[in-house]
Amino acid sequence: MGIFLLTVALGETNLLEPDKGFMIMVHYKELGLVNTKGLFKEAMKGEYAIPAFNFNNLEQLQAIVGACIETRSPVILQVSKGAREYANQTLLQYMAKGSVEVARESGYAIPIVLHLDHGDSFDLVKSCIETGFSSVMIDGSHLPYEENIKLTRQVVDFSHEYDVSVEGELGVLSGIEDDVSSEHTHYTKPEEVEDFVKRTGVDSLAISIGTSHGAYKFKVKLGECPPPLRFDILEDVGRRIPGFPIVLHGASSIPQNIVDQINKYGGKLENTAGISEDQLRRAAKSAVCKINIDSDGRLAVTAAIRKVFYEKPNEFDPRKYLGPARDSLKELYKHKIINVLGSNDKA
Numbered sequence: 001m002g003i004f005l006l007t008v009a010l011g012e013t014n015l016l017e018p019d020k021g022f023m024i025m026v027h028y029k030e031l032g033l034v035n036t037k038g039l040f041k042e043a044m045k046g047e048y049a050i051p052a053f054n055f056n057n058l059e060q061l062q063a064i065v066g067a068c069i070e071t072r073s074p075v076i077l078q079v080s081k082g083a084r085e086y087a088n089q090t091l092l093q094y095m096a097k098g099s100v101e102v103a104r105e106s107g108y109a110i111p112i113v114l115h116l117d118h119g120d121s122f123d124l125v126k127s128c129i130e131t132g133f134s135s136v137m138i139d140g141s142h143l144p145y146e147e148n149i150k151l152t153r154q155v156v157d158f159s160h161e162y163d164v165s166v167e168g169e170l171g172v173l174s175g176i177e178d179d180v181s182s183e184h185t186h187y188t189k190p191e192e193v194e195d196f197v198k199r200t201g202v203d204s205l206a207i208s209i210g211t212s213h214g215a216y217k218f219k220v221k222l223g224e225c226p227p228p229l230r231f232d233i234l235e236d237v238g239r240r241i242p243g244f245p246i247v248l249h250g251a252s253s254i255p256q257n258i259v260d261q262i263n264k265y266g267g268k269l270e271n272t273a274g275i276s277e278d279q280l281r282r283a284a285k286s287a288v289c290k291i292n293i294d295s296d297g298r299l300a301v302t303a304a305i306r307k308v309f310y311e312k313p314n315e316f317d318p319r320k321y322l323g324p325a326r327d328s329l330k331e332l333y334k335h336k337i338i339n340v341l342g343s344n345d346k347a
């Protein structure tokens with residue numbers, strides 16, 4: 001494939017800058033994607049949150065796009081560094097383009113964002129932008145404050161040249177998800193947010209108020225509830241940077257009925273707990289404009305596949321177990337969109 005020269009009008013943006021030693025291979029606008037800026041503005045005004053669902057294979061993407069078209073919801077397709085390595089970058093890029101086409105064909109051209117989840121270096125961000133991402137996260141939350149600012153600023157300067165939106169992070173979530181892990185929660189310090197946003201130029205900010213990565217969010221005994229989200233921190237942040245889009249990571253609820261189904265059909269998940277949907281609904285109505293849900297989807301897929309394997313041990317056509325997994329994932333996402341995020345009928 002030769003170098004792809006962009007012909008879409010992009011104002012002052014120059015996409016081919018050999019002097020700087022890089023070239024954009026495919027710009028996201030050429031794929032029919034959008035960045036997050038307009039979506040977050042609407043979400044802030046309308047008091048809902050845009051769903052950010054992770055994907056790395058065909059069935060996940062079918063479930064996400066199908067659920068969002070049916071509910072008329074804008075969507076952020078998230079790809080982690082691990083997913084990019086797993087699925088192949090070129091394939092992912094054309095899958096994202098394919099989902100734009102599928103939405104158009106359906107008659108409901110919902111806005112679709114292709115977002116890098118937990119970018120950990122400038123080079124990774126650059127490579128994603130060169131291959132069609134419309135939004136990136138740079139996660140410098142584990143770095144000392146000044147280093148986080150420096151890295152984030154570098155990413156913002158590059159990304160904004162291509163009209164790509166950037167999510168930064170302050171505070172650290174506990175839990176494990178792909179390459180990201182931390183044993184303890186470090187809540188976001190509200191006194192840092194104004195300075196961080198001003199000096200980095202980010203378009204949105206992920207904060208830590210008690211959500212957590214993975215299916216084992218909290219060490220809870222049977223019948224115990226995990227600690228509630230720190231809405232006091234969220235409100236304090238909102239006062240310091242009014243109208244600024246906030247992002248919640250690790251916002252799965254780990255539904256007990258899905259965990260029970262996994263265990264009923266041979267799985268072994270113990271002491272799992274998540275964030276209650278009531279709390280997430282409350283967050284979605286505030287300055288939180290993007291809510292990341294990944295683990296609940298992983299659980300739904302696993303539960304559906306386990307059920308088929310258990311009930312039909314002679315089945316060996318992948319469509320017969322991946323199909324039900326996809327259907328169950330789609331139902332889960334529709335539920336999240338309508339009952340938790342409130343992003344239905346906003347596309």
Ligand SMILES: [Zn+2]
Pocket residue numbers: 118177213249250292
């Ligand atoms: Zn995350």
